[in-house]
Amino acid sequence: MASEGTTIRNGETVVLELPCQPEFISLARLSVSALANMVGFSVEDIEDLKVALSEACTNAMQYGCEKEDHYTTSFELFNDGISIVVSDSGETWDCEAVSQPSLKGDQVGGFGLYIIRTLMDDMDIVSSESGTTLTMKKNLRPQNGIQ
Amino acid sequence: MFTADKLKDGRPGVKITGEVDVATAAPFREALEEVISGGDEKVYLDLSDMDYIDSTGIGILIDIKKNVMKPDQQFVLINPKRSIRKLFQLTGVDQIFPIAED
Secondary structure, eight states: OOOTTOOOOTTEEEEEEEESOGGGHHHHHHHHHHHHHHHTOOHHHHHHHHHHHHHHHHHHHHHSOSSOSEEEEEEEEETTEEEEEEEEOOOOOOGGGGSSOOOSSOOOSOOHHHHHHHHSSEEEEEEETTEEEEEEEEEOOTTSSOO | OEEEEEOTTSOSEEEEEEEESTTTHHHHHHHHHHHHTTOOSEEEEEEEEEEEEOHHHHHHHHHHHHHTSOTTOEEEEEOOOHHHHHHHHHHTHHHHSOEEOO
């Protein structure tokens, strides 16, 4: 359900190619903030999307930038939510090994996938020889958007 | 944007402004290490103007507590925004450091 005054074609897609430099992750956050606002997400949900996307971009930078100097974020806008794909061409890595961190203060890193999985309604990650693709989805909640 | 400034009320600590992510991790760590080097038992982190922190920043907080601080030293996290407090709860940071409203 798009915000008042905004007309979004269901399935509209925006693609953003980001350099493998940490300074550009804030650009991803700005982008998802604007796009999620167009879809009609609440401020709280937009914050969740910003955090989740940043974690995915950080992972892409850390694990997916050996072969290429960029990675891709793709946003698909729907009437009832948003789907985001972050893909890189890096080496294969064991995603599941870092997906459930300890929360007792004895672990310094490895929170990224756990955070994404917790904040999003759906998350899937596939890592192969051709790279890693992380797909996350968040649905509009009933109180979001213009009724 | 990221800045770290001394607290104006004279307490040992630092006021963090802006975003903490992989791009600002180094100055964030530097600011924290500098403020705990004074040896104060309680070090206050004013987060009221911190707009964003990701798992990189959270990892730095935990790493400093675990590997740099003296055993009797502690960060006190002051006035984090709701979205940041939510992230602290998700990652267990709220179990490691006291969070205070000021």
